Amino acid sequence: MKRKPGSLIVGLDIGTSKVCAVVAAQRENGVEVIGLGTHPSDGLSKGVVVDVEKTVAAITKAIEEAEKMAQVNIRSAYISVANANVKGFTSQGMLPLRGRNVGIEEIERVVEAAESVAIPQDSEVLHVLPQEYILDNLNGIKDPSGMRGMRLEVNCYIVTIQSASVGNLVQCCHQSGLEIEDVILSPLASAEAVLNPEERELGVALIDLGGGTTDLVVFKNDAVKYTAVLSFGGLQVNNDLARCLHLTTAKAEWLKKRYGHCIPGEVMAGEEIEVESPDDGETVIVDHREVCEIIEARVAEILQFVNNEMLRKELDRHVSSVVLTGGTSHLRGIEDLAGSIFNRHVRVGQPRHVGGLVDVVASPMYAAGVGLVLLAAREQGMSRLAKAEAPLTGKVSRSVKNWLTKLIK
Ligand SMILES: Nc1ncnc2c1ncn2[C@@H]1O[C@H](COP(=O)(O)OP(=O)(O)OP(=O)(O)O)[C@@H](O)[C@H]1O
Ligand SMILES: [Mg+2]
Incomplete structure (x- = not known):
């Protein structure tokens, strides 16, 4: 089967019990699973890498198996992370509008304002998740675009993670020959696959x-x-x-x-x-x-x-x-x-919302892996306009590439 370059998405869930790689193709009508590779994981403890060699070996095996099944070469993946070093808190942002209409710029700027909070030096922001927008004391707004007012506020849920715990996971992926597309908090990925x-x-x-x-x-x-x-x-x-x-x-x-x-x-x-x-x-x-x-x-x-x-x-x-x-x-x-x-x-x-090899991934064990490809497909498929049309969910995956690049140098 011939595929357009860029239409392939790989979700790599590096868990404490198993590593699983879900390979999917993005189609016009949704995400189609075309391969799965799993391998027992013994290089992590409580979601944290404790043995690089074992983790690299498990990732390599899972990727090889997934490549075989999907008949593709895998070069990059979206990975999940979950350990006790993840922290979350709510933060507010405010932007004066002075009677202007709310557009994409305003939404981005108010969310950026919420994001500018002090976090511990050894941590990085993983996700900035808008919860609700408030326009001139009118709260509970999911999408303020097109509205007019004096000031726009937003409540965001911010997820931070200790840099080293992600850095080690990324290092293991690199040693397995994989580039990282993005890092996503594991339960957010699982939620994408199983909730309605x-x-x-x-x-x-x-x-x-x-x-x-x-x-x-x-x-x-x-x-x-x-x-x-x-x-x-x-x-x-x-x-x-x-x-x-x-x-x-x-x-x-x-x-x-x-x-x-x-x-x-x-x-x-x-x-x-x-x-x-x-x-x-x-x-x-x-x-x-x-x-x-x-x-x-x-x-x-x-x-x-x-x-x-x-x-x-x-x-x-x-x-x-x-x-x-x-x-x-x-x-x-x-x-x-x-x-x-x-x-x-x-x-x-059980993981849902995908087509293709549905039976192969039909286990709660694969929720995070399937969720990763669903979130990635949403990120990749969304134009800037579409992101603005879904202001609560459009920024689920905050790109951590900038600091990841610094981290692994
Ligand atoms: N049929 C089953 N009955 C009971 N427990 C099971 C069954 N299948 C798997 N498990 C348990 O599920 C656990 C592994 O779950 P899962 O694959 O979701 O973990 P993981 O993603 O690798 O780890 P983590 O998310 O904690 O880092 C193991 O403890 C295993 O014993
Ligand atoms: Mg897990």
Whole structure:
């Protein structure tokens, strides 16, 4: 299949459990997935690179696999980032209009004003996400273009990240022969793939339950209200199972995936599971319900932590429903457990809004990878005019190229 140059988009999600490369082609009617490459990741801890060599190896393998499937050469990618060094806060910008009409220039300038805030020296601005515009005290405006007034204000949600944590990821990509198109906060990418417009409008908490991190993003009125990255995830469940049942973490992972359930009452009491002992290869017997009790305790603790975070930030009133995604959301019974904790409708979100190899990427594990190509397609496909027509979402991906260039010199 012949493709126009520039129509290829690659999303590279470098997670703590796996690296996944999603290759897509931008078509007139949307984004078509044409390839996927995945490889276990063991060079990161809690979303931070701790072993460059292992990370480079995993990226290289995932890219090679994706190239093979898509029958293309990959030279650059959009990458995701999520670690505890990500911070978010709201900032205001103001621009005097003195009776002028609001146009693209005015929108850009007021957003720039919101962006000019002091941030720690070791950090950089990753995203500037307009939440609402205010024209002469009239608030809640999503798109002020064409309006007239005396002063234009904007509330923006600013996401910053510690420069070194992105620098190391970029370094690993470079060593794998990849150029970086842009860096995007992982849960924003996941949200793009799994949420629908009504959920964003009514208020939704998207929770990406990964291996080493649990990421949260809250939307209300189609705007980002809050983001957080917590340093725990599915790997903690494996550690608990391994410790309590005297298993290797690899066996614990197998046990969790094959027999795990978040509601212990749903499995038969007294049911036994045979597992190989790590010490002597002998078969040991574990109690199925006990396995599920261990899983339930840890998953409930993680979800409770997220709920407390939302209560602490007074986000509770903004959230109508909860969407879970990421590999750990595969756990059976997790919707019911989460429903009892959040007291809201909960669903597990699979990546959507793409065509092509839909079945290949139909897993919550690939939400961030698919979201990266969707966000990239939106960025690439948007003319300046179209960006101004979508002032709340048009700047989702703030280019970090300038400081990335400085960082890796
Ligand atoms: N079928 C399953 N049942 C239960 N857990 C699962 C299943 N499949 C995957 N997982 C868990 O999902 C986790 C990995 O999720 P994911 O691929 O989203 O993480 P990641 O993106 O690599 O890591 P992170 O986002 O934390 O950096 C692992 O802990 C794994 O055990
Ligand atoms: Mg992830």
